[in-house]
Amino acid sequence: MSETRQPVPPGGVSSIQGRRQGPALQVAAGLALVAATVGLALPGAVGEALTVTSVAVVSATPLLRVTWLIYRWSEERDWRFVVLGVALLGVVGLGALLALAGVGGD
Amino acid sequence: MTSLVDTLDYVGLAFAAAGVGALGGLGGAVLLVPALVLTGVDATAAAPLGLICVAAGSIAAGSQQLAERSVNHRIGVATEIVASTAAVVGALVSGLVSERVLTWLLAMTALAAAVAGGRRGGLRNPPRDECRPEDVGERIGSLSGAYPVAGGVAPYSAQRLPIGLGLMAIAGLVAGTIGASGGFIKTPAMSEVMHVPTKIAAATTTFTVGITSATALAVFALQGRIDASASAAVILGSLVGGYVGARFQARLSPVAVRRALSVLLVAVAVVLVTKP
Numbered sequence: 001m002s003e004t005r006q007p008v009p010p011g012g013v014s015s016i017q018g019r020r021q022g023p024a025l026q027v028a029a030g031l032a033l034v035a036a037t038v039g040l041a042l043p044g045a046v047g048e049a050l051t052v053t054s055v056a057v058v059s060a061t062p063l064l065r066v067t068w069l070i071y072r073w074s075e076e077r078d079w080r081f082v083v084l085g086v087a088l089l090g091v092v093g094l095g096a097l098l099a100l101a102g103v104g105g106d
Numbered sequence: 107m108t109s110l111v112d113t114l115d116y117v118g119l120a121f122a123a124a125g126v127g128a129l130g131g132l133g134g135a136v137l138l139v140p141a142l143v144l145t146g147v148d149a150t151a152a153a154p155l156g157l158i159c160v161a162a163g164s165i166a167a168g169s170q171q172l173a174e175r176s177v178n179h180r181i182g183v184a185t186e187i188v189a190s191t192a193a194v195v196g197a198l199v200s201g202l203v204s205e206r207v208l209t210w211l212l213a214m215t216a217l218a219a220a221v222a223g224g225r226r227g228g229l230r231n232p233p234r235d236e237c238r239p240e241d242v243g244e245r246i247g248s249l250s251g252a253y254p255v256a257g258g259v260a261p262y263s264a265q266r267l268p269i270g271l272g273l274m275a276i277a278g279l280v281a282g283t284i285g286a287s288g289g290f291i292k293t294p295a296m297s298e299v300m301h302v303p304t305k306i307a308a309a310t311t312t313f314t315v316g317i318t319s320a321t322a323l324a325v326f327a328l329q330g331r332i333d334a335s336a337s338a339a340v341i342l343g344s345l346v347g348g349y350v351g352a353r354f355q356a357r358l359s360p361v362a363v364r365r366a367l368s369v370l371l372v373a374v375a376v377v378l379v380t381k382p
Binding site: 012013014016018022023025026028032033037039040047048050055056058060065066080084087088091094098099100 | 162168173175180186194243245246247316322334345
């Protein structure tokens with residue numbers, strides 16, 4: 001057994017405890033679930049619009065989660081991680097732009 | 107329009123892949139995509155469906171993992187920057203690397219991680235008397251935190267950051283090159299190299315693979331490469347599977363999660379080398 005006596009980390013405990021993020025994720029999951037289920041059941045344009053909505057919700061939620069974290073870290077004045085969060089969204093945006101421009105890939 | 111039989115296939119396969127993905131922080135695409143190809147789905151159509159499974163599973167598992175405070179967002183974002191940058195590079199050079207060679211390398215990596223995690227017994231981060239239940243969560247300004255274990259609360263801190271970030275870069279490169287989420291490298295790297303507890307590593311990776319997948323999905327959607335009805339069926343299965351997987355993981359001890367992860371990694375290695 002490789003046991004390491006970790007020191008108690010310095011600094012305060014983050015106030016990010018998922019009290020708002022958790023319910024928001026449940027709402028997003030519920031919305032995507034209902035849109036996907038009803039969309040599969042309904043024929044025609046309405047059904048297709050609902051299935052597209054479910055895909056949009058699933059795609060947007062993780063990026064909105066990072067945006068929310070940047071806001072919460074700024075409230076905690078944890079500027080180093082605010083910069084890291086913004087940089088992550090920047091990398092994500094750059095990757096999307098490069099792919100849309102047809103750079104690289106198969 | 108997807109037939110009823112196809113829809114049920116998608117729902118069932120996505121349920122299994124997302125459930126397993128949430129349990130071990132693997133993402134699920136590495137299991138779903140080969141399974142879809144085996145059932146006759148075209149590989150180019152299966153890749154976006156794998157990413158949808160990962161993103162939906164991440165959302166479904168999120169609320170449970172947040173309630174346990176087992177996601178360390180600071181470690182997640184810090185490592186995801188490196189992984190995402192490498193994923194962009196991987197996408198740019200994807201045509202230059204032999205997929206077969208890469209697949210075998212990945213399978214060997216998965217097996218090595220399985221052995222490393224499976225051999226280790228006990229807890230690396232034991233509970234400390236001075237840690238109280240209110241200390242559970244992540245720490246401001248650092249890549250550390252504390253989590254509940256049997257007998258108290260255990261602090262942890264990310265170790266060997268340069269090596270860990272190097273492995274995250276490899277995971278990102280893999281994600282960009284072959285279209286998997288790289289979770290099967292990220293979780294063992296965080297756990298076995300950076301000494302982040304396996305439960306925290308699995309939950310944090312479930313959060314980060316959602317970001318990776320969402321990015322790629324946005325591109326696929328703008329390129330018109332997403333089949334909406336097949337995607338809806340995958341979302342349906344993945345949301346339920348991710349929720350069930352996260353609930354199941356919460357009931358397991360850290361050692362049990364690590365052993366389950368080792369078994370899953372062996373399965374991933376087998377899937378990788380036997381996929382069509």
